[in-house]
Amino acid sequence: MRQRYQLKQRPQRSRSYESDDHERGACEWCEYALVITLATILLIGVSALTIFWVFYYRGGYAWADDTPDKQFNLHPTLMVAGFITFSGFSVLLYRICRCFRRIYVKLLHAIFHALAFPCIVIGFLAVLDYHNKKDINNFYSLHSWIGFVAMGLFGIQYAVGFFSFLLLLICNKGTAGFRASLVPIHAAFGILTFVLGVAACLTGLTEKAIFGLGAERYSGMVDEGIIINAIGVAMVAILAVVMYILSRDKFRAPESRGIHMRTSVDL
Amino acid sequence: MRQRYQLKQRPQRSRSYESDDHERGACEWCEYALVITLATILLIGVSALTIFWVFYYRGGYAWADDTPDKQFNLHPTLMVAGFITFSGFSVLLYRICRCFRRIYVKLLHAIFHALAFPCIVIGFLAVLDYHNKKDINNFYSLHSWIGFVAMGLFGIQYAVGFFSFLLLLICNKGTAGFRASLVPIHAAFGILTFVLGVAACLTGLTEKAIFGLGAERYSGMVDEGIIINAIGVAMVAILAVVMYILSRDKFRAPESRGIHMRTSVDL
Numbered sequence: 001m002r003q004r005y006q007l008k009q010r011p012q013r014s015r016s017y018e019s020d021d022h023e024r025g026a027c028e029w030c031e032y033a034l035v036i037t038l039a040t041i042l043l044i045g046v047s048a049l050t051i052f053w054v055f056y057y058r059g060g061y062a063w064a065d066d067t068p069d070k071q072f073n074l075h076p077t078l079m080v081a082g083f084i085t086f087s088g089f090s091v092l093l094y095r096i097c098r099c100f101r102r103i104y105v106k107l108l109h110a111i112f113h114a115l116a117f118p119c120i121v122i123g124f125l126a127v128l129d130y131h132n133k134k135d136i137n138n139f140y141s142l143h144s145w146i147g148f149v150a151m152g153l154f155g156i157q158y159a160v161g162f163f164s165f166l167l168l169l170i171c172n173k174g175t176a177g178f179r180a181s182l183v184p185i186h187a188a189f190g191i192l193t194f195v196l197g198v199a200a201c202l203t204g205l206t207e208k209a210i211f212g213l214g215a216e217r218y219s220g221m222v223d224e225g226i227i228i229n230a231i232g233v234a235m236v237a238i239l240a241v242v243m244y245i246l247s248r249d250k251f252r253a254p255e256s257r258g259i260h261m262r263t264s265v266d267l
Numbered sequence: 268m269r270q271r272y273q274l275k276q277r278p279q280r281s282r283s284y285e286s287d288d289h290e291r292g293a294c295e296w297c298e299y300a301l302v303i304t305l306a307t308i309l310l311i312g313v314s315a316l317t318i319f320w321v322f323y324y325r326g327g328y329a330w331a332d333d334t335p336d337k338q339f340n341l342h343p344t345l346m347v348a349g350f351i352t353f354s355g356f357s358v359l360l361y362r363i364c365r366c367f368r369r370i371y372v373k374l375l376h377a378i379f380h381a382l383a384f385p386c387i388v389i390g391f392l393a394v395l396d397y398h399n400k401k402d403i404n405n406f407y408s409l410h411s412w413i414g415f416v417a418m419g420l421f422g423i424q425y426a427v428g429f430f431s432f433l434l435l436l437i438c439n440k441g442t443a444g445f446r447a448s449l450v451p452i453h454a455a456f457g458i459l460t461f462v463l464g465v466a467a468c469l470t471g472l473t474e475k476a477i478f479g480l481g482a483e484r485y486s487g488m489v490d491e492g493i494i495i496n497a498i499g500v501a502m503v504a505i506l507a508v509v510m511y512i513l514s515r516d517k518f519r520a521p522e523s524r525g526i527h528m529r530t531s532v533d534l
Contacts, residue, residue, distance in 0.1 A: 137486045142473055142499040149503070188514055192507055195462070199503065202466055203473045206409055210477050219404045232409040236416070236466065240459055247455055 032251055036096055039088070039241045046234040047085045050077050053231065057224045058212075063126070065133065072130040076204060078123030080231075083150065083197030086116035088238060091194055095245050098253045105253075106165055113158055120151060143203035150196035157189055191246065198239050205232045299518055303363055306355070306508045313501040314352045317344050320498065324491045325479070330393070332400065339397040343471060345390030347498075350417065350464030353383035355505060358461055362512050365520045372520075373432055380425055387418060410470035417463035424456055458513065465506050472499045 054060060054073045061077070062070035090112035097105045131138050139148060164182050168175040209218050209228045218225045245251055321327060321340045328344070329337035357379035364372045398405050406415060431449050435442040476485050476495045485492045512518055 137488060140486045140488050140492065142469065142476065142496045145496055145500060146469070146503060184514075188511060192510060195506065195510070196503065199466060199469055199506075202409065202413070203469050203499075206470045206473045207477065209409065210474065211482065215478065219407045221404060221407050225407065229409045229412055232470075233412060236413060236463065239462065239466075243459060243462070244455060247451075 028250060035241065035245055035251075036092070039092055039238070039245060042234055042238045042241060043085050043088045043092075046231060046238060047077070047081050049227070049231050049234060050080045053224070053227050057227065068130050068133045071126055071133075074126040075123050075130070076201075076208065078119040078126065079147075079197075079204070080201060080235075082116040082119030082123060083154075083194075083201060084235060084238060086112050086119065087154075087194055087197060088242060090116065091190065091242060092245060094253065095251045100253075103169075110162060110166060113161070116154075117158065120154060124151060141203075141207060143200060143207050146196055146203060147200035150193055150200050153189060153193040153196065157186065157193055161186055194242070195239065198235050201235055202232050205229075295517060302508065302512055302518075303359070306359055306505070306512060309501055309505045309508060310352050310355045310359075313498060313505060314344070314348050316494070316498050316501060317347045320491070320494050324494065335397050335400045338393055338400075341393040342390050342397070343468075343475065345386040345393065346414075346464075346471070347468060347502075349383040349386030349390060350421075350461075350468060351502060351505060353379050353386065354421075354461055354464060355509060357383065358457060358509060359512060361520065362518045367520075370436075377429060377433060380428070383421075384425065387421060391418060408470075408474060410467060410474050413463055413470060414467035417460055417467050420456060420460040420463065424453065424460055428453055461509070462506065465502050468502055469499050472496075 054077055058073050059070055061073050063074070064071070090109050093105055093108050093112065097108065100108075128138060130136075139145065160182070164175075164179055164186070168179060205228055209225055213222065213225055321344055325340050326337055328340050330341070331338070357376050360372055360375050360379065364375065367375075395405060397403075406412065427449070431442075431446055431453070435446060472495055476492055480489060480492055
């Protein structure tokens with residue numbers, strides 16, 4: 001019996017000079033690098049494509065009384081940068097920076113959201129001022145309602161996050177329990193804010209395609225329509241990749257896996 | 268030392284005739300019942316609101332050569348029923364039916380998706396035929412691109428799920444490993460399909476609001492515009508509630524928690 005077992009084991013050992021565990025680890029790292037690279041390309045690509053669209057088809061940017069359309073162009077660009085590119089990187093930092101100290105990852109998370117914050121505020125003011133200049137009602141569309149909720153959640157999340165996870169560190173030990181109990185709530189609402197941001201961008205792109213091109217030209221598959229659709233498809237791809245990365249437990253930094261199991265932050 | 272321990276323990280025991288664990292359990296069940304009820308109301312409500320919108324503002328349903336607009340009305344109604352109501356219930360069944368045997372939950376999951384299937388197919392044919400009758404291009408918009416991907420994923424998921432998790436049960440033991448390895452992939456792609464379905468519905472509602480009402484009336488906040496926005500808001504609420512339920516590990520049926528931890532299906 002023992003001899004049979006040894007006979008079975010030997011060919012496996014001599015097949016390769018690396019162990020199976022080692023190979024599996026390499027595979028994991030390969031998958032990790034591939035997915036993070038794909039996410040990075042998509043997150044930068046979606047903002048680059050939006051800027052290209054505005055310059056090539058929409059006449060670029062301006063903020064003056066006689067160029068409201070160019071002022072409007074700030075709205076999609078800054079909202080995509082704020083809600084998708086910067087927020088996306090901020091969310092993914094907890095997976096990308098596996099080997100950093102926790103406090104640095106937190107600071108980077110706060111910095112990326114701090115970059116997203118003015119983008120969202122200026123993007124919002126740009127469209128508000130554009131509507132007022134053109135005498136169009138505010139907050140009438142589904143896009144604006146979703147965007148409003150997303151902006152509200154973003155603001156609350158930023159305030160709560162800054163206060164709880166950075167300011168309360170002054171009293172590190174005394175607030176540990178409170179901070180740990182906030183983590184799953186902050187994570188769940190953070191993902192919801194990101195998904196709502198994507199939904200607001202997709203409905204906004206649909207509005208802009210119809211208003212900007214008109215039903216006839218949009219349905220005639222003109223180049224600009226396809227570019228707008230491509231921006232939307234890139235956003236859907238980002239959503240898929242971000243959800244995939246967040247759902248993979250093994251992409252987590254080793255020290256946070258314990259917290260994950262305990263507090264059941266699944267998203 | 269032992270005496271001090273006993274003194275500390277006594278007041279806790281006499282404070283209430285129920286133990287803390289019991290109270291916590293009751294709280295969990297209360298939260299569970301509340302969230303599942305909310306999800307049920309929203310999932311049924313969104314389809315009811317869509318049917319109300321079509322009958323009250325869009326003249327009801329028909330499928331004839333001289334009433335293409337009434338034929339189009341089948342598209343939003345059936346897509347909302349298929350991608351949101353039936354698919355939503357199907358996804359949630361794994362949390363609602365905590366005490367059922369696994370095979371019954373699977374069968375119910377398959378049955379709800381079997382109800383969604385004809386809705387999506389007929390909803391798709393309705394808009395395809397409407398476009399052909401009105402001589403409008405197919406698949407030009409972002410909405411149609413997202414919807415196409417969502418339909419494709421739905422079909423693949425249904426075929427793979429039916430084959431792997433029901434047909435392969437004929438050889439239960441031999442296929443257990445293969446089926447277990449498919450679970451996280453099926454779950455991740457299932458959630459993605461659901462999110463894409465919601466995204467397709469939101470962009471579709473935006474299109475319909477602008478095409479059906481026109482920019483002037485939609486921005487004038489007419490009743491129909493608000494009803495359309497309300498349908499969209501209900502979808503966003505469903506997305507939030509479904510994501511919340513799926514992220515709560517304690518809502519899982521007890522026997523599947525082990526599988527969850529092992530295969531790290533986080534969504």
